[in-house]
Amino acid sequence: MSTRPRARSSRDKSPPLDDKRLRQSLREFKAEIFQALAHPTRVAIVELLRGGELSAGEILGRLEVEQANASQHLAVLRAKRIAVSRKEGNQVFYSLRSPLLVDVLDIMRRYFEQDLAATTAMLEGLAQEERE
Amino acid sequence: MSTRPRARSSRDKSPPLDDKRLRQSLREFKAEIFQALAHPTRVAIVELLRGGELSAGEILGRLEVEQANASQHLAVLRAKRIAVSRKEGNQVFYSLRSPLLVDVLDIMRRYFEQDLAATTAMLEGLAQEERE
DNA sequence: TGCGTATATTCGAGAGGTCGAATATACCAA
DNA sequence: TTGGTATATTCGACCTCTCGAATATACGCA
Numbered sequence: 001m002s003t004r005p006r007a008r009s010s011r012d013k014s015p016p017l018d019d020k021r022l023r024q025s026l027r028e029f030k031a032e033i034f035q036a037l038a039h040p041t042r043v044a045i046v047e048l049l050r051g052g053e054l055s056a057g058e059i060l061g062r063l064e065v066e067q068a069n070a071s072q073h074l075a076v077l078r079a080k081r082i083a084v085s086r087k088e089g090n091q092v093f094y095s096l097r098s099p100l101l102v103d104v105l106d107i108m109r110r111y112f113e114q115d116l117a118a119t120t121a122m123l124e125g126l127a128q129e130e131r132e
Numbered sequence: 133m134s135t136r137p138r139a140r141s142s143r144d145k146s147p148p149l150d151d152k153r154l155r156q157s158l159r160e161f162k163a164e165i166f167q168a169l170a171h172p173t174r175v176a177i178v179e180l181l182r183g184g185e186l187s188a189g190e191i192l193g194r195l196e197v198e199q200a201n202a203s204q205h206l207a208v209l210r211a212k213r214i215a216v217s218r219k220e221g222n223q224v225f226y227s228l229r230s231p232l233l234v235d236v237l238d239i240m241r242r243y244f245e246q247d248l249a250a251t252t253a254m255l256e257g258l259a260q261e262e263r264e
Numbered sequence: 265t266g267c268g269t270a271t272a273t274t275c276g277a278g279a280g281g282t283c284g285a286a287t288a289t290a291c292c293a294a
Numbered sequence: 295t296t297g298g299t300a301t302a303t304t305c306g307a308c309c310t311c312t313c314g315a316a317t318a319t320a321c322g323c324a
Contacts, residue, residue: 027172027179030240034175038167039282040159047159056301066284071302073282081247090291090300100243104236108162111232115213171312188271198314203272205312222270222321 033101036080041065041073043105045094049083050102053095165233168212173197173205175237177226181215182234185227 037043041063048059060070074094077083082101086093096102169175173195180191192202206226209215214233218225228234 024172026241026244027175029244030175030237031170031172033240033243034166035170035281038163038170040156040163043159043162043166057299060301067301068285068303069283075302076281087290092301098243098246100239100246104239105162107232107236107239108165109158111165111230112158112161114230114232167311189269192271199271200273200315201313207272208311219320224271 032080033082036076036082037101037104039073039076041070042077045070045073045077046082046096046101047105049094049096050105053086053093055091055093057091059094164212165214168208168214169233169236171205171208173202174209177202177205177209178214178228178233178237181226181228182237185218185225187223187225189223191226 037046044063045059048054048062056071056074059074060067063070065073074083074085077094078085081097083094084097086095169178176195177191180186180194188203188206191206192199195202197205206215206217209226210217213229215226216229218227
């Protein structure tokens with residue numbers, strides 16, 4: 001029934017798939033996903049896509065960035081397989097590959113709201129920058 | 133009852149706290165948290181802390197990195213207020229400020245497991261690097 | 265006081281991310 | 295074809311991150 005990795009043949013020098021390595025791969029995977037989300041524009045794109053598929057043009061229309069820049073950010077999300085693209089005629093439609101990341105964003109919003117101190121500090125920081 | 137922001141005084145030129153700006157602040161906040169988690173060592177630290185408070189030394193003992201490096205990563209988590217520190221005598225104890233981020237990590241694990249294709253591709257990639 | 269242990273900070277080099285400008289590619293329509 | 299629209303890629307400047315080495319700080323104890 002189980003598909004867990006079998007013992008490796010003994011000619012592999014340093015066992016590549018023991019528990020330790022697997023946990024490390026998982027951490028690297030998580031870090032990569034976090035990194036892919038670590039930009040406000042990419043967060044915005046994922047939020048736009050939670051409502052369903054959108055064309056690159058529609059996404060671009062709702063972001064206040066250059067076309068090339070939006071395309072670069074879309075490329076990052078594609079590379080990490082957070083979003084997938086589908087071509088239709090002249091256009092490219094993007095959608096999220098998994099609803100799980102939307103859950104993550106929702107948790108992040110709760111996290112944001114939960115920490116009133118951080119929130120006010122941040123907003124005051126923003127207001128301050130504004131004044132300078 | 134409500135504590136939602138009052139209208140700003142009219143001498144603020146560009147209204148800093150309208151809906152649009154608030155949503156943007158939220159996206160920036162999310163991106164900052166993601167960025168803070170966007171390194172395998174910091175993911176590892178957060179995972180270590182899910183079991184409860186640990187001293188910097190204990191954390192260092194379980195990570196295979198230099199002392200200075202671990203301390204730098206702890207500083208990142210502190211700066212973004214993901215972890216908080218408490219001094220006791222000679223030592224500094226770290227703990228997570230909110231259990232929500234642990235939920236995020238759990239979702240990420242499911243996300244990882246869910247995508248078998250990505251997983252095997254990644255592990256094969258790892259195995260390949262190993263052979264080279 | 266001075267020493268040892270625990271932890272943090274600073275520094276500089278290298279790697280990697282971000283941006284807009286320019287350019288390339290792909291598709292459709294005339 | 296030619297031209298237009300939609301999207302992606304490349305380039306180079308700039309900025310940020312990450313690391314280890316060295317150093318600094320803080321505390322407890324003799």
